[in-house]
Amino acid sequence: xxxxxxxxxxxxxxxxxxxxxxxxxxxxxxxxxxxxxxxxxxxxxxxxxxxxxxxxxxxxxxxxxxxxxxxxxxxxxxxxxxxxxxxxxxxxxxxxxxxxxxxxxxxxxxxxxxxxxxxxxxxxxxxxxxxxxxxxxxxxxxxxxxxxxxxxxxxxxxxxxxxxxxxxxxxxxxxxxxxxxxxxxxxxxxxxxxxxxxxxxxxxxxxxxxxxxxxxxxxxxxxxxxxxxxxxxxxxxxxxxxxxxxxxxxxxxxxxxxxxxxxxxxxxxxxxxxxxxxxxxxxxxxxxxxxxxxxxxxxxxxxxxxxxxxxxxxxxxxxxxxxxxxxxxxxxxxxxxxxxxxxxxxxxxxxxxxxxxxxxxxxxxxxxxxxxxxxxxxxxxxxxxxxxxxxxxxxxxxxxxxxxxxxxxxxxxxxxxxxxxxxxxxxxxxxxxxxxxxxxxxxxxxxxxxxxxxxxxxxxxxxxxxxxxxxxxxxxxxxxxxxxxxxxxx
Numbered sequence: 045x046x047x048x049x050x051x052x053x054x055x056x057x058x059x060x061x062x063x064x065x066x067x068x069x070x071x072x073x074x075x076x077x078x079x080x081x082x083x084x085x086x087x088x089x090x091x092x093x094x095x096x097x098x099x100x101x102x103x104x105x106x107x108x109x110x111x112x113x114x115x116x117x118x119x120x121x122x123x124x125x126x127x128x129x130x131x132x133x134x135x136x137x138x139x140x141x142x143x144x145x146x147x148x149x150x151x152x153x154x155x156x157x158x159x160x161x162x163x164x165x166x167x168x169x170x171x172x173x174x175x176x177x178x179x180x181x182x183x184x185x186x187x188x189x190x191x192x193x194x195x196x197x198x199x200x201x202x203x204x205x206x207x208x209x210x211x212x213x214x215x216x217x218x219x220x221x222x223x224x225x226x227x228x229x230x231x232x233x234x235x236x237x238x239x240x241x242x243x244x245x246x247x248x249x250x251x252x253x254x255x256x257x258x259x260x261x262x263x264x265x266x267x268x269x270x271x272x273x274x275x276x277x278x279x280x281x282x283x284x285x286x287x288x289x290x291x292x293x294x295x296x297x298x299x300x301x302x303x304x305x306x307x308x309x310x311x312x313x314x315x316x317x318x319x320x321x322x323x324x325x326x327x328x329x330x331x332x333x334x335x336x337x338x339x340x341x342x343x344x345x346x347x348x349x350x351x352x353x354x355x356x357x358x359x360x361x362x363x364x365x366x367x368x369x370x371x372x373x374x375x376x377x378x379x380x381x382x383x384x385x386x387x388x389x390x391x392x393x394x395x396x397x398x399x400x401x402x403x404x405x406x407x408x409x410x411x412x413x414x415x416x417x418x419x420x421x422x423x424x425x426x427x428x429x430x431x432x433x434x435x436x437x438x439x440x441x442x443x444x445x446x447x448x449x450x451x452x453x454x455x456x457x458x459x460x461x462x463x464x465x466x467x468x469x470x471x472x473x474x475x476x477x478x479x480x481x482x483x484x485x486x487x488x489x490x491x492x493x494x495x496x497x498x499x500x501x502x503x504x505x506x507x508x509x510x511x512x513x514x515x516x517x518x519x520x521x522x523x524x525x526x527x528x529x530x531x532x533x534x
Contacts, residue, residue, distance in 0.1 A: 050237065052211050055382050056121040056348045064211045064235040069243035075203050075232050076247045079174045082228035083201035087171040091146040091199075098142035098197060101224040106135050108220060112213070116184060119210040121347035121382070122308055130186045133464060137190060137482060140466030141197035148484045149198060149491055156497070158528055164498045169491035171199030172251035176244045178265065180256045181350050182311040182404075184210035185217065186463075190470065190481040191254035191277070192217075195490040196231060200251075204233045205244050209350055211235040241265075248272040252490060255279070256313075258402075259475045277479030277489055279313065279471060281402045282430030285423035286316045287445065289416045289436035290324035293457075297435035298332035300459040301408070302340065304433065306386055309346045310406035311354075313476075314431040314453070314460050317403055319410040320419035326412045330372070330390075333410075337373045337386050342406065348382035349405060355381055358405035365389040365398035365409060372410070394422060402428065416445055424450045430472035433459055451476065 048066040053059065109131045116127035151168035175195040179188030184206060192202050206214025218233040234240055245253050245268040252275050255265050259280040269276050286304065288297045304316035321329050349355050359379045366375055366389060374387030387407035392398050398409050413419045423432060429450035435457055436442040446454035452471045453462040462468050469485035471477060480486055506520050507513055
């Protein structure tokens with residue numbers, strides 16, 4: 045076993061929160077081996093037993109919400125209130141996954157069609173085995189549990205490698221699981237730096253990897269998975285757009301926009317980074333936004349930048365944006381490590397880093413557009429495509445804009461609301477990644493489809509899957525297919 049350790053720090057104070065093992069490749073192999081045995085036991089349990097144990101785990105987490113929220117606060121710096129909200133979402137998603145797994149994944153009959161009239165057909169979704177989850181630091185409980193909960197509910201064992209910035213949260217989540225499932229290590233946490241995560245992704249006994257992080261790191265994880273053809277679900281961040289239509293409630297839009305941009309210090313994959321406002325409401329929207337932003341304080345309403353290296357990215361984006369844009373709030377002096385004050389810049393060119401690259405800080409660029417259609421075109425021009433928001437009083441038009449907005453999710457007259465609905469899938473496309481967590485799609489993401497057919501009786505006069513098949517069998521088949529499919533539809 046490893047003897048090296050590393051420390052997790054409070055990003056706001058620099059205080060040491062905890063010391064954790066730096067698990068080696070050998071440690072990871074042992075953990076995956078234990079998980080393999082646990083997976084076989086867990087998958088063999090009746091679905092009702094897994095459901096009961098997961099609901100008990102939910103109750104345990106609920107009883108420890110305050111403790112876990114405080115730990116999230118200590119390791120990320122985010123306010124305890126925001127950490128509490130994160131844990132409430134964890135509990136809500138775990139509850140949905142546990143209660144709906146059998147309905148979504150269980151065996152069901154499938155219509156075999158006229159050609160298969162003599163067959164019975166069933167479809168079910170079976171566990172994969174061992175699932176590896178590599179989690180982020182910005183939402184160290186909610187984001188990884190969006191994979192862990194659904195993977196466990198689907199009948200898999202999980203080995204979780206949390207971010208090296210928030211290992212304590214990951215360790216505690218697994219410890220509390222053992223209170224509900226003490227028999228086998230169905231959910232384990234390994235801690236360490238990048239090498240630990242790489243060893244986990246490369247283990248051939250891992251049947252799927254769920255990764256959340258940057259697109260650059262996702263490509264390295266994919267390379268590690270490639271040797272074993274291990275499938276991957278990846279959420280790689282975003283550059284989400286916020287569209288304000290000409291008939292929008294500007295007060296409500298400004299309030300939602302600011303929260304979506306500044307909560308968690310802007311360190312939200314589906315947070316607001318680009319704002320496009322129709323000309324007709326641009327001035328009143330900016331007045332509302334300017335008034336509101338003056339009341340939001342770094343270190344009070346939101347916490348520090350959790351990952352110190354991100355400060356350089358944020359400062360580079362701000363410095364570039366102010367060269368050609370007009371500063372509404374903040375500016376180059378907003379970066380005062382470990383905090384960044386709110387930054388709003390108007391009229392930033394669409395090809396600037398502040399518009400094209402993920403900033404992951406409490407900054408937004410605002411652009412005046414002719415109408416919502418122009419806003420949609422600019423929003424969809426990004427390489428990222430995770431989520432987005434539309435504010436409009438015309439619900440029909442807003443729904444059509446949401447449907448045409450690139451990405452996996454959209455919210456209308458609300459902000460990031462899709463993340464709080466467990467039945468909805470979460471994920472993106474392009475540089476934002478692929479695959480889905482949450483909802484029925486999230487359960488199926490961690491399962492494999494199993495199709496079974498059974499002959500109920502021989503098909504009279506049409507034995508087509510035999511070397512004894514004759515011309516008459518084929519003629520009857522052609523006549524049947526022609527009857528079923530040969531008529532043109534008008």
